[in-house]
Amino acid sequence: MKLRQKILLLAVAPLAVAMMGIALAVKFQATALARHERALVESAYLQSKETELRHYVDLARSAIAPMVESGRTDAATRAAAMAALARLDYGPDGYFFLYDLQGRNLMHPRQPELVGQDLWLMRDPEGALTIQKLIAAARAGGGSVRYMWQKPSSQQLAPKLGYVVAVPGWNWMLGTGIYLDDVEQTLRRLDARAETDIRETMAWIGVIAAISILLVAASGLALNISEHREADAKLRQLAQRVVQSQEEERARLSRELHDGISQLLVSVKLVLEAATNRIRTAPSEGAAVAPILGMALNRLDSVFNEVRRVAHNLRPALLDDLGLFAALEHLAREMQAGSTLTVAVTQDGAPRPLGDEQATALFRIAQEALTNVERHAHATHVAVQLEYGASATRLTVRDNGTGFDVARMQHDPLRGIGLRNLRERMAALGGQFDVVSTPAGTRLVAALPLNSRMPELSLS
Template identity: 40%
Template sequence: MRMPLRMFYLAIIQVILTSFIIYYFVSSQYRELSDLNVKTLETFLITQKEQELKNYIAIALSSVDHMAELSEDKKDVVKVSVANIFKNMLYNGDDGYFFIYDDKAIAIVHPKQPDRVGESWWDLEGENGDKIIQVLLANAHAGGGFYRYDWLKPSEKVKAPKLGYSIYIDKWQWMFGTGVYLDDVYSQLNNLHQEIDFHINYTKKIILIVALSSIFFIFLFGIAVNLSHKKRAEAKISELGQRIIDVQEEENRHISRELHDGIIQTLISIKYSLEATTFFLRKNKQEKPASLTQAEDNLGFAIHEVRRISHHMHPQILDELGLSAAIENLSRDFAKQTNIEIKVSKPSLKKLLPDFINTTLYRVVQESLTNIKKHAGAKCVLIDISIQQTWLTLSIKDDGVGFDVNAITKQQHSGIGLRNLAERVEYHLGKFHISSSKTGTEITVKIPTKSFANYFNHLNRAVKQNDT
C-alpha cells in the first residue's frame, strides 16, 4: 500500500475512533450530570411539596384551635363539629382535601370518598403490599411523617402517585392528614428527561455530522493528493519517456554523423582506389578482372545502404535546412521507391521550429509513410503542414484501404509505432488523431504554438544574459 493511501486510511480510522470516544464521554458525562440535576430538581420539588403539606396542616389546625379548649363533656360534639369543618375544607380544586382516621383505622373524614367513613381500613394494601392506613398511623404517632403511595385522583378518576403527610392529635386521638398528587412533578421530570434525551441525540447528530464531514473532506483531500501524485508520476513518466526519446535521437544523430563522416568517407576512398586501379589497368591495356567489377558494384551498394541507414537514423538535412526540406526529401525518396504519387503543402519552417518539434513531426511523417508503404495499398498521399492561429497542424492523408484504428492502436508495433508517436505529440501538449475508413486514412497532429514559442522566449533571454 502506498504511503499517501495508508495515511488516508489511518486518518479516517482516527476520525471515527475520535468521534466515537468523544460521543461516548460527552454523552455519558452529560447523562450523569443531567441525572444529577434531575435528581436535585426532584428533591427540590418534593421538598416544596412537603413544606406545602405542612403549611396546609398548620393552617387547618389553626382553624380549630379555639375548639380544643372546650370542656370535656362536650368533647363528642366538638369532634363532630371539627370533622364537619375538615370535611368542607378543600384546596387545589378537587384534589386537595383532609382525611381523619382513628387508631383502629376507622375513617372519620374523607370528603372525596364518603363511602369509606365509618369503616375500618386497617388492612388496606397498596400495590407494593404496604398497609397504607397503618403506615400513615405509624408516621402520625412518630410525630408526623411523609409517605408516598398510589391513590385515586378525584379530578381524573384514576390512580396517581401521592405524597401524604399525617400527624396525630392526642386530644381527639385522631390521625389527621392530607396529601398532594405527584403526577405533575413526575410529568415535569419526564419532560426534562425527554429534553435531555433530545439534547443527547442532538449532540450525537452534531458529532456524526462533524465526523462525516471530516471523513468527506479527508476523502476529498486524499483524492486530491492521489490525483496530484498521479499527475506528478505521469509527468515524470512522460518526461522520462521524452528523455529516453531525446537520448535515442541524440544517439541516432551521433551514429548518423559517424556513418556519414566516417564509414561513408572511408568507403568512398576505397571506391576511388578501385576506380584508380581500373584506370591503371585500362592505361596498361590490361583486362579488368570480374572480381574487381563485382567489388565496385558491392562497394557502391554498400555506400548507398550506409547512406540510407544514416539518413533513416537522422537526416542531416533536418538539422541543416529544416523540417520543410527534410519532408520534401523524404517524400521524393518515398515516391521513387513506391511509385506512389505524393504531394507536400507546407510553409517555410527552416528557422521557425526548435529541434524537438522538427524531430517529432519528421518521425510522424516517416512512420506514416512506412505504414502506407506496407499496408495501405495507396496511389496518392497528401502531406499538409500549416500554422493557423495558435496551432501547428500536420496532416497526412492517403487513399488506401484503411484499417481498424482501435485494434491497431492497442497493439505494440515495430519501430517507433503509432502509440509512441502519440506520446511524443502529447508530451508537447499536442493532439494526435487517426481516422480511417475503406476510402483511406488520415493522421492529424496538432501542436500548440505555445509549446515552442516559450522555447524561443527562454532561448532569447538566455542569449541576452550571455551577452551581458
C-alpha cells in the same frame, strides 16, 4: 484498493472515528446531565410541596387545637373537630383525612365510604402497606410518605405525597396530601425536551462530521489531482529525457559509424577496387597486388577494432565476464590511452557479486563521471574507488579539476542532464547520489544498499 483510495481512507477513517467518539461522549454527558437536572427538579419540587403540606397540616392542627387542648374527649367534641377538618379543603383534590392509630378511617371528605373501615392491611398496586406507612410516619413525629391513592377528580390511581402527624391526646393520625401525576407529567415533558435537545445536538454533530469528511475528501481529491498532474508532468519530462538520451545515443552511434567504421569501409572498398582493376588490366602482375591487399586487411582490422570499441561502449563484455572492478580498470585504461589524464582505480573490502542493474548503474556513473572530467574539469588525475561496505556498495570518483557550481548546474534545464540522469538512476535503485565540487576538485559518491532493487511500478 488503489493507493490514493487507501490514503483517503486513512485520512477520513480517523476523523469519522473521532466524530463518532465525540458524538457518543456528548450523548452520554447530555443524558447524564438531563437525568441530573430531572432529579434536581423533582427533589426541589417535592421539597417545596412537602413544606407546603406541613404548613397545611399545621393550619389544620391549629384549627382543632382549642378542642384538643380543652381536655374533653367526648364524641360531640370529636365530631365537631372532624367537621371543622372536613370543611378545610383546597381545591378538588386537596383535603384532610383522619385515622386512628390502629388503621381505622375516621374522616374522609372525598371518600365517605371509607369512614369506619379498618384499612390496616390495605395494600397499593405495588404491594406496599399504605396506612401502616402513614401511621408509622405519624408515630415518628410526623413526616411525608409517597404512596398510590385514588384521585377524586379522575377516579384513577395516582402517585401521592402525603404528610401526616399524630394527635396524641385523641389517638388520631391527621394528614393531607397532594397528587403527583401532574408533577410526573411535567417531568415527562422535561425528559421529552431533553431527548429532543440531544437528538438535535447529535444531528448537528452529524452535519458537522459530514461536512468535515466532505472537506477532507475534497482536499484529498484536490491533492490527488495536483499530485497526479505533477506526476504526469514528471513522467512527460522523464519521457522527454529518455527520448533525448536515445537521440543523443543514436547521434553518437551515427557519428562513430560515419566517421569511423564507414570511412574505414569506404577506404577498404577503394583499395579492393584498385586491386581488382590492377588484376584485370595486368593479370601477370599479381605480386604488385599483394601490398594493396595487405593494406585492405589492415584497414579491415581497424574496422573490427572500431566495432569492438563501439560495442564495448554500449555494454562492456568485461562487466558480465569479470565483474565491475575489471570493467572499471578497462575503462580507466581506455580513458588514459587517448589523453594526458591519469586514472587510478582501487578496490576496498571483500568483493561480492552484484546484480546486473547495480553493476550497470555504477559502471555508467563512472563512465559519465570520467567523460565529464575529461571534457570539462581540466584535471590531470582521477581516483576511482570501489568500496564494498557492510551495508552498501559505494563508488567514489575524485578529480583535481577546477570544479563547477553544483546547485546552478542542477537547476539549469539545458545543462546537467547527465548528472540528473545519474541521480534518477540511483533513486530508481533505492541508492544515494551526491556531488560536492570546489575550485580544488570534485567528488562524486554513489552508494547502493545491499537490498537495493528496482521498485515495482504501480498504476494506482
